[in-house]
Amino acid sequence: MTKMKSWRPYLTVFRLRALMETQYRAAALGGLVTQVFFGLVYIALYTVLFDGANQQGLRDTITYVWMQQMFFRMMFSADGELTNLIMTGGVAYMLVRPVDQHRFWVCRDIGGRMVGACMRLVPMVLIQFLLPGEWRMGLPDGPLAAVQFLLSLGLGCVCLCELVAIIDAINMKTLDKRGISAILNLTMMTFSGNVIPLTLFPDSVQAVIRYQPFAQALDAPIRMYQHAAAMPEWLLNVAVQVLWILALRALGRRMWQRQLDNMIVQGG
Numbered sequence: 001m002t003k004m005k006s007w008r009p010y011l012t013v014f015r016l017r018a019l020m021e022t023q024y025r026a027a028a029l030g031g032l033v034t035q036v037f038f039g040l041v042y043i044a045l046y047t048v049l050f051d052g053a054n055q056q057g058l059r060d061t062i063t064y065v066w067m068q069q070m071f072f073r074m075m076f077s078a079d080g081e082l083t084n085l086i087m088t089g090g091v092a093y094m095l096v097r098p099v100d101q102h103r104f105w106v107c108r109d110i111g112g113r114m115v116g117a118c119m120r121l122v123p124m125v126l127i128q129f130l131l132p133g134e135w136r137m138g139l140p141d142g143p144l145a146a147v148q149f150l151l152s153l154g155l156g157c158v159c160l161c162e163l164v165a166i167i168d169a170i171n172m173k174t175l176d177k178r179g180i181s182a183i184l185n186l187t188m189m190t191f192s193g194n195v196i197p198l199t200l201f202p203d204s205v206q207a208v209i210r211y212q213p214f215a216q217a218l219d220a221p222i223r224m225y226q227h228a229a230a231m232p233e234w235l236l237n238v239a240v241q242v243l244w245i246l247a248l249r250a251l252g253r254r255m256w257q258r259q260l261d262n263m264i265v266q267g268g
Contacts, residue, residue, distance in 0.1 A: 009099045010107040017079075017111035021119070028073075028119040035069035035120060036127060042068075043135055059138055060226055064197040066137035067222050070124050074117035074157060075194055075218060076185065079109065082168055083177055091172075095260065102165060102256040109161040138226070145228035153221040155241040160217040162248035163188075169255035172263065193219035213248065216241045 042065045050058040082105055085091045094101065128136045140146040167184060171177040189195050191214040198209055198219045210219060220237055223229075229237060 009097075010103055013104055014107045014111035017108045018115040021112050021115040024116075025119075028116070031073055032120050032123055035072055036124065039066055039069040039124075040135070060199065061197055062135065063137040063226060064193070064199065064222055066124070066128070067225065068194055068197075068218070070121045071117050071153075071218060072194070073120050074113045075160065075188065075192060077109065077113050077116065077164075079112050081108075083171060086168075086172055087175065091263070095263075101260060102253045105168065106158075106161045106165050106252075109164055110157055113157055113161065140225050141228045145225055148228060148234055149221050149225040152224045152237065152241065155238065155245065156217040156221050159213065159241060159245050159248065162245055162252055163213065163217075165252040166248065166255060169252060169259050172256075172259040188214050188217070191215060192217050193222065197222075199223070211240050213244045216244050 043062050046058065046061050046065065050061075085094055097104070140149060163184070167177055167180055170180050174180070191198075191209065191212055193199075193215065198206075198215060201209055209215060210223070220241060224234070224237065
């Protein structure tokens with residue numbers, strides 16, 4: 001019971017951030033239209049690229065593209081509350097909360113990203129029924145693949161939020177996150193599979209590229225969705241995600257603690 005109470009502030013901020021995200025329905029609609037448009041453009045390009053060869057590869061790529069678009073909001077969140085607090089000096093009020101600041105803001109970030117993604121995912125799944133059969137995403141590779149996908153997606157979201165927490169720690173030091181955000185966003189888009197499916201990279205680099213931290217946010221769950229893994233392989237994939245979460249969390253907490261211990265509040 002005591003342990004549950006200790007988590008209450010973090011579950012509360014998760015719930016409040018999730019509820020706040022549901023208020024941005026116009027933004028969700030705009031994002032939905034954008035993601036559907038780019039999904040159709042990418043599918044048209046890949047259809048020409050495959051040129052009738054390797055139809056199974058094309059089907060897998062089309063599914064990958066739709067899932068790229070469905071979870072785009074999870075990959076790129078626009079919550080700037082913490083940045084605003086740092087830049088205005090409001091971070092001083094944040095420090096009086098009797099909570100673990102790193103865990104508090106990671107839980108908040110997870111709530112926003114998950115709900116934001118779901119607000120686009122559900123209508124995009126329904127849109128699939130309006131498209132020609134060859135343009136639709138495929139179904140998961142059985143019930144086991146669906147379960148593996150959901151678990152991997154949850155771990156991927158946590159891994160992503162731990163990465164963002166590191167950016168926030170750098171922002172506390174530099175008071176400007178534009179540079180590090182631009183670098184990380186470009187890297188993330190490339191190596192998470194958000195621009196080009198990582199499955200299309202040469203076989204010679206697959207063993208490396210699928211296990212780097214950015215791939216855990218998007219590529220790993222999609223692979224689970226498309227092909228149910230045998231238990232040893234699935235445990236390996238989950239272990240990689242968990243290890244990256246622990247490593248990023250340790251680094252992020254250390255950076256946060258150092259910045260909070262030496263923080264000079266600007267503004268007020």
